Amino acid sequence: MPIRALTAAPPLAFLLIQPAASQGFTWGERNTDFQPAFAEQFRANLEESDVDLNVETVVGGLVHPWGIAVLPDGGGYLVTERSGQLRHVTADGNLSAPIGGVPAVLAQNQGGLLDVAVGPEFADDRRIYLTYAKPVDGGSVTAAARATLSDDLAQLTEVEDIFVQGPPSPTPMHYGSRIVFLDDGTVAITTGEHSSRRERVFAQDLDKTYGKVMRLNPDGTVPDGNPSFDAADAVPGIWSYGHRNVQGAAVDADGTLWTIEHGPAGGDELNRPEAGLNYGWPVISYGENYNGDEVGSGRAAMEGMEQPVYFWDPVIAPGGMQFHSGTQFGDWNGDLLIGSLYPGGVVRLSLEEGVVVEEERLLRDQGRIRDVEVLDDGSFLMLTDFDNGAILQVTEASD
Numbered sequence: 572m573p574i575r576a577l578t579a580a581p582p583l584a585f586l587l588i589q590p591a592a593s594q595g596f597t598w599g600e601r602n603t604d605f606q607p608a609f610a611e612q613f614r615a616n617l618e619e620s621d622v623d624l625n626v627e628t629v630v631g632g633l634v635h636p637w638g639i640a641v642l643p644d645g646g647g648y649l650v651t652e653r654s655g656q657l658r659h660v661t662a663d664g665n666l667s668a669p670i671g672g673v674p675a676v677l678a679q680n681q682g683g684l685l686d687v688a689v690g691p692e693f694a695d696d697r698r699i700y701l702t703y704a705k706p707v708d709g710g711s712v713t714a715a716a717r718a719t720l721s722d723d724l725a726q727l728t729e730v731e732d733i734f735v736q737g738p739p740s741p742t743p744m745h746y747g748s749r750i751v752f753l754d755d756g757t758v759a760i761t762t763g764e765h766s767s768r769r770e771r772v773f774a775q776d777l778d779k780t781y782g783k784v785m786r787l788n789p790d791g792t793v794p795d796g797n798p799s800f801d802a803a804d805a806v807p808g809i810w811s812y813g814h815r816n817v818q819g820a821a822v823d824a825d826g827t828l829w830t831i832e833h834g835p836a837g838g839d840e841l842n843r844p845e846a847g848l849n850y851g852w853p854v855i856s857y858g859e860n861y862n863g864d865e866v867g868s869g870r871a872a873m874e875g876m877e878q879p880v881y882f883w884d885p886v887i888a889p890g891g892m893q894f895h896s897g898t899q900f901g902d903w904n905g906d907l908l909i910g911s912l913y914p915g916g917v918v919r920l921s922l923e924e925g926v927v928v929e930e931e932r933l934l935r936d937q938g939r940i941r942d943v944e945v946l947d948d949g950s951f952l953m954l955t956d957f958d959n960g961a962i963l964q965v966t967e968a969s970d
């Protein structure tokens with residue numbers, strides 16, 4: 572965006588009608604002129620928190636870190652590097668050698684070792700969960716595995732896939748993915764649709780697991796309470812469908828699952844996926860393909876397909892996200908903190924009764940943020956997605 576950066580400031584009259592811009596942020600030029608389906612769906616009031624952010628490096632030298640999870644009882648963090656390493660980091664920044672036993676990954680293009688989650692019974696069973704690009708005959712797929720982490724944090728054992736996407740894709744793009752635990756002990760696993768024109772339509776097919784939110788038991792079996800579909804060949808475990816590339820998922824204080832997906836140019840979406848529903852891709856979408864032609868039907872709304880809670884044009888290129896809680900940044904409790912790969916930093920959304928009422932752009936000088944993890948005290952961790960990436964901790968600066 573160097574050209575935009577060099578353009579002159581907007582005329583004064585334009586400035587006067589703008590809501591308060593967060594840290595100098597103003598909305599960029601749109602890709603398309605689709606009208607939002609409802610007022611709160613697009614460009615909420617821009618806010619600027621009256622708080623100072625203190626950013627410290629926990630550890631650097633990570634190669635494209637992708638996912639991070641917090642171990643209980645002050646046990647530090649697990650962090651993935653996309654090229655295939657899982658490492659342990661102590662809370663004071665001591666980085667381990669790669670943990671043994673990680674599944675082989677296809678570390679190509681957007682593929683590699685992706686998300687990591689700590690099981691809810693970790694203190695007893697030491698189970699952790701990973702998502703990754705799994706090499707298979709015919710290409711690769713998104714997979715989720717569970718494993719047992721040794722007491723010395725050096726080795727995974729009992730590694731088994733609990734989900735393997737199908738069919739195999741020749742395109743190492745759009746793998747999603749996140750794995751998050753729901754309040755009932757099941758897991759939600761998000762996928763992508765491998766991007767290509769031939770494959771993206773599989774997001775609409777219930778006999779394939781491209782572009783889906785899956786809901787499974789932690790051992791990969793299918794729990795009670797999933798939706799049933801008319802299609803006789805529907806893959807068991809599908810929760811919702813018609814997604815593009817779901818790289819963020821989080822559960823709110825009420826136990827409701829939210830997801831965020833990379834859309835086309837001008838079509839990143841926040842969704843609250845409900846059982847059995849179709850979220851539209853690639854039939855309907857805001858925005859347009861990155862080559863400038865229209866997506867699918869050329870429409871942003873259609874009967875039988877769900878509207879996003881919120882969308883961005885221009886996009887934020889979302890990574891992972893989490894709901895805030897804790898005493899630091901206490902005014903943000905219940906807000907979503909979303910990592911942005913482009914233009915970068917953290918996007919904060921304030922929600923009321925299921926709609927977005929406020930947006931803030933934080934930490935924009937930090938560049939590509941792949942994942943965000945809120946700690947018990949309300950401070951939060953960010954992963955910077957660079958060749959020389961880092962775990963950063965953001966605390967509320969005291970006066």
Ligand SMILES: [Ca+2]
Pocket residue numbers: 813840850851852855856877878879
């Ligand atoms: Ca959608």
